Amino acid sequence: xxxxxLVLITPGTDRQGTExxxxxxSLADRYPSAIIAAGGIPWVLPCLPDPHVVAEAxxxxxxxxxxxxxDVQPELYxxxxxxxxxxxxxxxxxxxxxxxxxxxxxxxxxxxxxxxxCRGQQLLNVALEGDLIVDIPTQAPGALNxxxxxxxxxxxxxxxxxxxxxxxxxxxxxxxxxxxSHHQAVxxxxxxxxxxxxxxxxxxxxxxxxxxxxxxxxxLLAVQFHPERLFDRHREHLxxxxxxxxxxxxxxR
Numbered sequence: 134x135x136x137x138x139l140v141l142i143t144p145g146t147d148r149q150g151t152e153x154x155x156x157x158x159s160l161a162d163r164y165p166s167a168i169i170a171a172g173g174i175p176w177v178l179p180c181l182p183d184p185h186v187v188a189e190a191x192x193x194x195x196x197x198x199x200x201x202x203x204d205v206q207p208e209l210y211x212x213x214x215x216x217x218x219x220x221x222x223x224x225x226x227x228x229x230x231x232x233x234x235x236x237x238x239x240x241x242x243x244x245x246x247x248x249x250x251c252r253g254q255q256l257l258n259v260a261l262e263g264d265l266i267v268d269i270p271t272q273a274p275g276a277l278n279x280x281x282x283x284x285x286x287x288x289x290x291x292x293x294x295x296x297x298x299x300x301x302x303x304x305x306x307x308x309x310x311x312x313x314s315h316h317q318a319v320x321x322x323x324x325x326x327x328x329x330x331x332x333x334x335x336x337x338x339x340x341x342x343x344x345x346x347x348x349x350x351x352x353l354l355a356v357q358f359h360p361e362r363l364f365d366r367h368r369e370h371l372x373x374x375x376x377x378x379x380x381x382x383x384x385x386r
Contacts (some may be wrong), residue, residue: 138381140173143253145202146180146226147253156228163361164200164250170364171374173381182232191239196246196352196381199233199253201359204317206230210264219266221316233384234260240330246380248373251315252254254340254355261323268316269336276334279313289313294340298329299354300339303376304369311338311358318357325349330356352380 144160151274158179178190206225208212210371214222224348233253237260249257255265269276281289283335288310294301301307309330319337324348330339340355354377360370 137172137174138378139176139193139376140168140381141190141194141197141236142168142175142177143197143199143229143236144177144180145200145292146229159202160200161361163359164198166363167371167374168198168362168378170371171378173374173378180226180229180232182228184235187232187235188239191236191243191245194245195246196377197236197240199236199247199256200251201251201314203229203252204260205252205256205265207267209234210259211267214267216265218271221271223316230256241349244348244350245348246377247346247354248352248377249340249355250361251357251359254357255317255319257355258319258323258326258340261325263323263326264320265281266336269318270316273334273336274293276336277313277332279318279332279336280316281313285312285314285359287312288363288367289333292330292332292358294339295327295329298339299341299352299376300356301328303372305322309369310367311356312362313357314359315357326355347381351383352377 144158147157147159167352168175190383204223207222216246233256262267266272291308291310294307325343326340328337332338333334338357342353360373
């Protein structure tokens, strides 16, 4: 019998759920739907930062996907922000940040495949000691409008891909049309990572492991865009998930 790989997905949180007034999970169905379409089984794990639960969950999974959502706490990547920049930070959820930092640590300890989307790319870079652009319009005033919630399911600009990257192999070309729903982005890139896609204004759109870092993970791809909202109409974005789940299959017991 062939088993589908089990993909651990990290959700967001809502401060008040629809059933009760306490914290609840929050995740668009597009993420698990993309994993199912690519041949995997999605497993959504609540953002409860218990190190023992996180360690066992990552061990049991065949791969991990980090999803989009709230801003990352500035305290994790910046000593201090100016008052002007501080006002641009949307409310963060510290428990989710801590939980996902634990997950990332276990991913590398357990040598698991990792796919990080939007906020996931940003947090991965922070976890490995990189930093972030706090607010693109403020810090890069000539940049494109990257915050396009009005067109979250549509291609709004193209990104240039690095020739020898995993993403180029997936797309089969060196230009890829993407959507865009963010106001923050990767700033200084963490040493274990390399940039493999940029938008026309220079904003970092994808990260992969740098040369010599392959021992960290059998597959690592981080993207700033949202392929889960494009996979059903754009082959390249479905292939991104298929490539990830194929890497996860090598861990199926």
